[in-house]
Amino acid sequence: MSTAARASAFTEPDRPKNLQIRYVTVGGAYLDVTGSGEHIQDNRWTCRGCKETSRAPETDWLFRIREAASAHASTCCAIPLT
Template sequence: MTTTVRTSAFTEPDRPKNLQIRYLNQVGAHVDVTGSGEHAENNRWKCHGCKDTSRSPETDWLFWMREKASAHASACRAIPLT
């Protein structure tokens, strides 16, 4: 039995100092969740492939961001162009 580890085909973007979580989308582009952490309202996600981002800054608690960023990464097939 072989265990395969999926790696990104793209250069990893710089890690911001407030990076909480980093996902890979379907083709290896990075989706970052940044902010102050679990009990903060300033958490955001951003896709480095399609450039989509979270839209509700007043309710961006980390437990919501995990779910939203993971769902986006699972569906997105955009590659980073820069």
């Protein structure tokens, strides 16, 4: 199995103003981590494939959600419909 990063077959959507991190899921969708940054509690992640999102944005400091967002991106097979 190749460990090389696979480029998405889909067009990258516009980047939100407050985008902190963007992942490409295994299904080819994009997952965005948005917010004000490391020490602000308004960070959240949203998958553009399956529409899943972080469940507690009031406690989602960037260092806490980075691992959850990455884990979701590595398993989500949904493709973007729009």
